[in-house]
Amino acid sequence: MQKWLANLRKGYGKKLVSLHSWNGWIVVILALTGLVLFQGLWRGILGEGRVIIRYIHIVVGIASLLPVLYYLALAGKHWKQLKGKRWQKVNVIIVLGLLVGWLLSGLLLWQFRAVGPAWSNPALTVHDVLTWVGLPYIIYHSVTRLKWLKEPHRRTVKTGRTEAGLHPAAKPEAVMSRRSFIRVAVGAGIAVAIGPSFLKWLGNAASPGAKLDDIIQSDANKLVPAPTPLPASSPPIGGGSRGSFRIYTVTPIPAFDNSTFSFVIDGLVEKPLQWNWEQFVALKRQVQVSDFHCVTGWSVLGNTWEGIKLKDFLKLAGVKPAAKTVKFYSGDGVYTDSLTLEQADMDDVMVAVMHDGKPIPSDLGGPVRLIVPKMYAYKSVKWLNRIELIDGDHVGYWEERGYDIDAWV
Template sequence: MQKWLANLRKGYGKKLVSLHSWNGWIVVILALTGLILFQGLWRGILGEGRVIIRYVHIVVGIASLIPVLYYLALAGKHWKQLKGKRLQKANVLIVLGLLVGWLLSGLLLWQFKAVGPAWSNNALYVHDVLTWTGLPYIIYHSLTRLKWLKEPHRRTIKTGSAREGLHPAAKPEAVMSRRAFIRTVVGAGIAVAVGPSFLKWLGNQMSPGAQLDEVIQADANNLIPAPKPLPASSPPIGGGSRGSFRIYTVTPIPAFDNSNFTFIIDGLVEKPQQWNWEQFVALKREAQVSDFHCVTGWSVLGNTWEGIKLKDFLKMAGVKPSAKTVKFYSGDGVYTDSLTLEQADMDDVMVAVLHDGKPIPSDLGGPVRLIVPKMYAYKSVKWLNRIELIEGNHTGYWEERGYDTDAWV
C-alpha cells in the first residue's frame, strides 16, 4: 500500500494542478446541466433532450467521486504543505464538503423511488442549499485564483541566500493590491447576480405560504363566479399545505375566462358531456386531503383539494365496455396523459378547482387540474379541459420523452 501511494504521489505538484482543473470542469458541467434542469423554461424547449441532460447530470455527478478519492490519496502530502495556512486548509475542507454533499444528496434524488418522498424532499433541500452557497463560492475561488494557479512563482516560496531577496509575495503590499481589488469586484459581482434569486428562494423556503399568496394574486384567470368553498375547505381540513410548489411548464401558461372555458367528456361514452364555467362550477363537489409529490424530488404535504371525483364524472358520462383508458387533455393544447380505468376508479383521483379553500391559480394549473395523489405529479394534468375515453393505450407527454410509465409514488 505504501509503495502504491508513493508511486501515485510522484509528480505530486502537476497532479494536484491537473486534479484541480478536472474538478473545475466537472463543477462547470454540473452547474450548467443543473441550471437547465432547474429552469422551467428549458422543459418545453428541450423536450426529450431534457431527459438526456438529466442523465448527463447524474453520470457526471457520480463521476465527481473520482477526483475526491484521488485527492484523498494525495491529501497527506498536501496537508503537510499547507501547515500553518489556515485559509487554504479551510478552502480544501469547504470544497470537499460541497462535493461530498452534492454527491450524497444527488444519489438520494437519483434513487427517489427507493428512498421515498421524505428522504428525496430533504435531499433536494440540501442539494439546493449547497448549490446556492457553494456554486458562487467556487466561481469566486476559481476566478480570483486562476492567474495565481498559472504562475508557479506565486504559489511556491523560493529559498536561497539573502542576496536573492524576498519572494514577491513576501513584500509589503499596498492598501488594496491588484489581486485584492479583483477579489472584491468579483465577489460584489457574484453577490449582485446571485443575491436576489437566493433571497427569493430562501424566502420561499422560510415562508411557503407567502409564495403561494403571491402566485394566487398573480392569477391570470378571470372566471365568474368564483367557486364557493365548502366548510371543509375554508378553513382547510388539512390545516393548510406544507411546502412550496415549484412551477414547471412545457408551454406558456394559458389563461381562461368565461368566454374560452369549456370542459368536455367524450370518446367511448354513452352520454358525452360539456359544461361552460357557470355550469361546471355549479357541480357538486367534495374535499379531500392528500400529499403532492413531484418526480424531481419535492413534495407539498397536507393539501386540501376540493372538486369532483373522477369516477363520478365517468359515471355521469357512462363508460362504454370497449373503453380501456382515460385520456386527459391540458388547455395548453400540448400536454396529455392517461390512466387506466382501474386507476381512474381510485377514490382520491379528483378533478379539482380549489386548493386550501382558494381557486387554483393559473401558475399551479388552474382553474381546473387533475389530482392523482398516489402518482407523481406529471400525471396530475394542469389546465384540464377534456377527458376522453379511448380503447387503446396512450403514452403521455413526459412518458414519450423518457419518463417512467410507472408513476406510482
C-alpha cells in the same frame, strides 16, 4: 497499500493541479446539466434527450467521489504544504464539503422513490443551498486564481495621472493589485447577478406558506363566481399543506375568464357533456386529503383538495364498451396525458377546483386540474379542460420524452 500511497505522492504537485482541474470540470458539467434539468424550457426542447442529460448528471455526480478520495490519499502532504496558509486550508475544507454535500444529497434525490419524502425533501433543499452558495464561490475562486493574474506585468492597476509637482516622466503609481481588483469586480458581479434570486429563494424556502399566498394573490384567472368552499375545506381538514410547490411549465401559463373557459367530456361516451364556468362550479363537490409527489424529488404533504371524482364524471357521461383509455387535455393546448379505465376508477382521482379551501391559482394549474395522488405529478394534468374516451393507448407529453407511462409512486 503503502506502496500505492507512496506512488501517489510522487509527483505530488502535478497530481494536485490535475485534481483541481478535474474538480473544476466536474463542477462545470454538473452546473450545466443541472440547469438543463431544472429549466422547463429545455425539457420541451430536448425531448427524450433530457433522460440522457439526467443520467450524465447522475454519473458525473457519483464520479465526484473520486477526486475526494484521491485528495484524501494526498491529504497529509498537502496539509503540510499549506502550513501557515490559513485561507488556503479553509478553501480546501469548503470545496471538499461542497463536493461531499452535493454527492450525498444527490444520491438521496436519485433514490427518492426508495428513501421517501422524509429524506428527499430535505435533500433537495440542501442540494439547492449548496448550489446557490457553492457555484458562486467556485466561480469566484477559479477566476481569481487564473494563471495570467500571477504574471508580473499584469499584477497591478496603475494610475496614469500626473499629480501637481510630479515630474511627467515619473512612473505611474500602483494603487491596487490586479488580483485584488479582479476579486472585487468578480465578487460584486456575482453578488449583483445572483444575490436577489438567492434571497427570493431563501424567503420561499423559509416560509412556503407565504410563497403559496403570493401565488394565490397573483392568480391570472378571472372567473366568477368563485367556488364556495365546503366546511371540510375551510379550514382544511388536512391542516394546511406542508411543503412548497415548484412551478414547472413547458408553455406560457394560460389564464381563463368566463368567456374562454369550458369543460368537455367526449369521445367514446354515451352522452357528451360540456359546461361553462357557472355550470361547472355549481356541480356537487367532495373533499379529500392527499400528498402530492413530483418526479424530480419534492413533495407537498397533506393537501386538502375539493372537486369531483373522475369516476363520477365518467358515470355521468356513460363509457362505451369500446373505450380503453381516458385522455386528458390541458388548456395550454400542448400538454396531454392519460389513464387506463382501471386507473381512472381509483377513488382518489379527482378533478379539483380548490386547494386548502381556496380556488386553485393559475400557477398551480387552476382553475381546474387533475389530481392523481398515487402517481407522480406529471399525471395530474394542469389547466384541465377536456376529457376524451378513446379506444387505444395514448402516450402523453412527458412519456414521449422518456417518463414512465405508469407513474406509480
